[in-house]
Amino acid sequence: MSKTFTLDGKDVPFRDGQTIIEAALEAGHYIPHLCHHPDFKAHGSCKLCTVKVNGRQTASCTMQAAEGQVVESETEELNSERRALTQMLFVEGNHFCPSCEKSGDCQLQATAYHLNMMTAHYDHFFPNRPLDASHPDFLLDFNRCILCSLCVRASRDVDGKNVFALAGRGIKSHLIVNARSGKLADTDFSAADKAASVCPVGVILPKRRGFAVPIGERTFDKQPIDAYVDTRIARKEE
Amino acid sequence: MDAPAKKKLRLATATLAGCFGCHMSFLDIDERLFDLVELVEFDRSPLTDIKEVGPCDIGLIEGGLCNAENVHVLRDFRKHCRILVAVGACAINGGLPAQRNPIPLHEILSEVYLTEPGLAHSGIPNDPELPLPLNKVHPIHEVVKVDYFLPGCPPSGDAIWKFLTDLLAGREPELGHALMHYD
Amino acid sequence: MAAPELDHKTYLDPILARYGHAALHLMQILREAQEHFGWLHPDAIDYLTEQLHVPRTKIEGVASFYSFFYLQPRGRYRVLFSDNITDRMLGSKALMDRMCRNLWVEPGKMSEDGLVSVDFTSCTGMCDQGPALLVNNIAITRMTEQRVDEICDLIREQVPLAQWPAEFFRVEDNIRRKGLLLEDGFVPGSALQAAFAHGPEGMLDEVRASGLRGRGGAGFTTAIKWESCRNAPGEAHYVVCNADEGEPGTFKDRVLLNGYADKVFEGMTLCGYVIGARKGMLYLRGEYRYLRDHLEAVLARRRERRLLGANVLGQAGFDFDIEIHFGAGAYICGEESALIESLEGKRGTPRNRPPFPVTHGYLNQPTVVNNVETFAATCHIALKGGAWYAAIGTARSAGTKVMSISGDCARPGIYEYPFGVSVRQMLEDCGAANTQAVQVSGPSGVTVSRAEFDRVLAFEDIGTAGAFMVFDDSRDMFEVARNFVHFFAHESCGFCTPCRVGTSLLKNLMDKLHNGHGSPYDFQEIERLNALLLSMSHCGLGHTACNPVLDTIAKFRPAYEVRMLHQEFTPAFDLDWSLQAARQMTGRDDSGAHLHNEEEASR
Known part of the structure; x- marks a missing residue:
């Protein structure tokens, strides 16, 4: 007999050591998230996966599942707060979807669709974040970085390289690469790295591959993000 | 016997710093334009050639704010329209024109009119007829209160139709996954 | 390479x-x-x-995480003006402008010759003797115009800091009211002897009986912390003293460490005895760098007297020593898990909890993190017993509290009271007149209005970490809140979305009101942001960042209403100013080259 908690009234089984979001996604229930990735250690920074556990709000990616927990996720209150967080991410960077190669495959965009975000609402910061096109095969467009640290974790924990890291503090937090010049070309980054394919937005992009998939056939044109749940990464790569 | 004609709502549209793509997409509602004109009367719009906006129920704004004239038109719309709608990426987040924002305006003007080949040495245009550019391109909600947002670059004809029919029927506009696009 | x-x-x-x-x-x-x-x-x-x-x-x-580390050249003389509201009230802004004018530098930028840079920094903990500043991370107090000019001369003549007048660096304790913690006559080693007599469990019983709660603000029961840590399995246990006194308006730990360091170190040592630790660490904020020689001397003396080291005071098998670690300008490191990250040589980002430091702290081992004052208090509990201590203060807040009082009062400084003292009593004692508000516990605390002066300091009423900033009728409470909001935006670690972006949005909105662009619409936005910060943030910084705004809105609403200059939504920026660059480049100044705000335009 497996242990269960309830998510919006439905029983969700879990194994010891699983977090709420891990168990939920495994059981096919979507909880919005950006910095969570099933292959990596939880980070807990984007806060989109915040749920109510027995009435208390907490990030479901860092909260261990426990027998009998009552978890609420798809509520208007939580979704409206998640929408506000998504809007914050949009105004913090420069997210111009029409000219972004990742549009249609972007998790930030797809999450915003899911949350019915019609506008970024806040005043835009329009930060100045120059591109790094130094690498022969990849380019970095920092304008779109949401500081989820997935590339940091992938490079460190899977590739064993530490190509990426977060630097700065507060609103000046930003992604850096492991080179004195600050340029990707001067790191040991390679196209085969896990870090090369893990970015949920359009920061780490292969060169010479422009808008290869026509509109209508991209990942999230076909289905909304909640239909992919945690298998979306695998399906995309098929 | 005909039912008494329902009072038509007045609709105005304008393009600020945009490419008219949203207006082109508006025309993509095709034969549904006939249905639309049963419901609305057009005020200022490229479709009517009326130059000044009058009292309206709905104003559709395409494009962001790039210069002083954009601000005048937008304020005029806000003043005259009961419901103001930001249509398309540029109105909503500045869009393509706003990609100049990280670069100081004086650098842009110098490069275009003073230093680089092309218009170089022609001097920066200073005719009083020309609107002056703003330091940064702004989405319209940063300058006036906006009631609704219809994203897309452009929003498809179907999205515009769905949005307008919802609004005209007094429903909260809802696009759903198929019509919701930022690109 | x-x-x-x-x-x-x-x-x-x-x-x-x-x-x-x-x-x-x-x-x-x-x-x-x-x-x-x-x-x-x-x-x-x-x-x-x-x-x-x-x-x-x-x-x-x-x-790049810590304010006091520089990856770009800074001036050989790095001047940082403390930017707490109390420094502002004492005229720090004008003094900084004067210094920048004198030295021909822009705030935040290095002079062209690389000689000097002048900037603001968060509260340096000298609120009772401000305006204050740091030069090359060493504190200077009581700034005046004359002192600004003297410093400018010294800098221009490139006089080494060691040769500057000692008077500049004099930091007063300003102890105005003594209770059990600040009384003199503590004999180093006496509390340890008493603890050894109790035995580790007996000592823990005394701490439990005392009802002592953490003095860093949150008020967690000390005995529970110690017991959980003691019971947690691990290769080693650690004692950490949180002296990252970053909450603006707080300076009591500075005084405790200056005058009562033996008591603090002894409290750490007896905690080590109770939990089975061999190592203690004092995490001292970088702003208190000037205390290092003094503290190292106290530690050396304690080692000589065998109060530290192997077999402390001959207690076989109890080895304990203490190291000093310095912070480098990051308020967030006052949060215990961020502090531990920083101790481990990392960015000061609060950890995901659980697990908590008592089981997984420093190097993932069981760790007690307590405030300076908490450790000092345990010495008295060892000496006189838990029951004696519990009888002081109120039912749920045993003992005394050392308060840092600053702002509009005749006698700013350090006051120790038993818990239960009223705000009114404290105002009277410090010589405050025409007081309209008190900010208790710093920006993350509570704004107490005149109608509430009979409220008392105690965890059951106003809990406090020790700051008490007084504002008289002449102060604008909106500007007080705005200063605090700027502080939080500056100090947000940037880890979680709501706090990283939300504190900056809140800052921009408060600035919008300040700049005369406010409308009721912005007011709603501020309230929405407050709610979001409160419910979605990762740690206490985000949760409390909205406190000063929520409190001042609730209690000093007129200060906001006078800033609702517009009925209609108004842009955050000045549209006419936004044409300035284009006017300059085209040489135009005709009416079409200007944009007026809408109300003017319609007149």
Whole structure:
């Protein structure tokens, strides 16, 4: 007999050591998230996966599942707060979807669709974040970085390289690469790295591959993000 | 016997710093334009050639704010329209024109009119007829209160139709996954 | 990669040797490297990368997190004006402007000759003797116009800091009211002797009986912390003293460490005895760097007297020693898990909890983190017993509280009271007149209005970490809140979305009101942001960042209403100013070259 908690009234089984979001996604229930990735250690920074556990709000990616927990996720209150967080991410960077190669495959965009975000609402910061096109095969467009640290974790924990890291503090937090010049070309980054394919937005992009998939056939044109749940990464790569 | 004609709502549209793509997409509602004109009367719009906006129920704004004239038109719309709608990426987040924002305006003007080949040495245009550019391109909600947002670059004809029919029927506009696009 | 220049290797080698070439001590290594060279040169980072076997990103990530580390050249004299509201009220802004004018520098930028840079920093903990500043991280108090001019001369003449008048660096304790903690006559070792007599469990029983709660603000029961840590399995247990006194308006830990260091270290030692630790660490905020020699001297004396070291006071098997670690300008490191990250040589980002530090703290081992004052209090509990201590104060708040009083009062300084003292009593004691508000516990605390002056300091009413800033009728409470909001935006660690972006949005909205662009619409936005920060943030910083705004809106609403200058939504920026660059470049000034705000336009 497996242990269960309830998510919006439905029983969700879990194994010891699983977090709420891990168990939920495994059981096919979507909880919005950006910095969570099933292959990596939880980070807990984007806060989109915040749920109510027995009435208390907490990030479901860092909260261990426990027998009998009552978890609420798809509520208007939580979704409206998640929408506000998504809007914050949009105004913090420069997210111009029409000219972004990742549009249609972007998790930030797809999450915003899911949350019915019609506008970024806040005043835009329009930060100045120059591109790094130094690498022969990849380019970095920092304008779109949401500081989820997935590339940091992938490079460190899977590739064993530490190509990426977060630097700065507060609103000046930003992604850096492991080179004195600050340029990707001067790191040991390679196209085969896990870090090369893990970015949920359009920061780490292969060169010479422009808008290869026509509109209508991209990942999230076909289905909304909640239909992919945690298998979306695998399906995309098929 | 005909039912008494329902009072038509007045609709105005304008393009600020945009490419008219949203207006082109508006025309993509095709034969549904006939249905639309049963419901609305057009005020200022490229479709009517009326130059000044009058009292309206709905104003559709395409494009962001790039210069002083954009601000005048937008304020005029806000003043005259009961419901103001930001249509398309540029109105909503500045869009393509706003990609100049990280670069100081004086650098842009110098490069275009003073230093680089092309218009170089022609001097920066200073005719009083020309609107002056703003330091940064702004989405319209940063300058006036906006009631609704219809994203897309452009929003498809179907999205515009769905949005307008919802609004005209007094429903909260809802696009759903198929019509919701930022690109 | 180019070989590091000889001069970097020369000064880095002894530092690296002192810290065993361990990346765990990265914070201290960077601090010392910078004390030597003035900033962290890329060559120095190359060399550290190689010697510490860490990626360059690790060093840059850490260095760029803390305000006092510089990856770009700064002036040889680095002046940082304390930017607490109390410094502002004492005229710090005008003094800083004067210094910048005198030295021909822009705030935040280095002078062209590389001589000097002048900037603001968060509260330096000298609120009772401000305006204050730091020069090369050493505190200077009681700034006046004359002192600004003298400092400018010293800088221009490039006089070494060591030769500046000692008077500049004089930091007063300003103790105005003494209770049990601040009484004189503590005999070093006496509390340890008493603890040994109790035995570790007996000592824990006394702490439990005392009802002592943490003095850092949250008021967690000390005995539960110690007991959980004692019971937690681990290879080693650690004692950490949180002296990262960053909450603006708080300076009591500075005074405790200056005058009562023995008591603090002894409290740490007896905690080590109870939980079975061999090592204690004092995490001292970088702003209190000037205390180092004094504290090291106290530690050395305690080692001589066998109050530290192997077999403390002959207690077989109880080895304990204490190290001092310095912070480098990051308020967030007052949060215990961020503090531990910082101790481990990392960016001060609060950890995901659970697990809590009592089971998984420093190096993932069971760790007690307590405030300076909490440790000091345990000495008295060891000496006189838990029951005696519990009888002081109120039912749920045993003992005394050391308060840092500053702002509009005749006698700012340190006051120790039993819990239960009223705000009114404290105002009377410090000579405050025409008081309209008191900010208790700093920006993250509570704004107490005149109608509430009979409320008392106690965890059951107004809990406090120790700050008490007084504002008289002449002060604008909106501007007070705005200063606090700027503080939070500056100090947000940037880890979680709501706090990273939300504190900046809140700052922009408060500035919008300040700049005369406010409308009721912005008011709603502020309230919405407050709610979001409160419910979605990762740690206490985000949760409390909205407190000053919520409180002042609730209690000083007119200060906001006078800033609702517009009925209609108004842009945050000045549209006419936004045409300025274009006017300049085209030479136009005709009416079409201007944009007026709408109300003017319609007139």
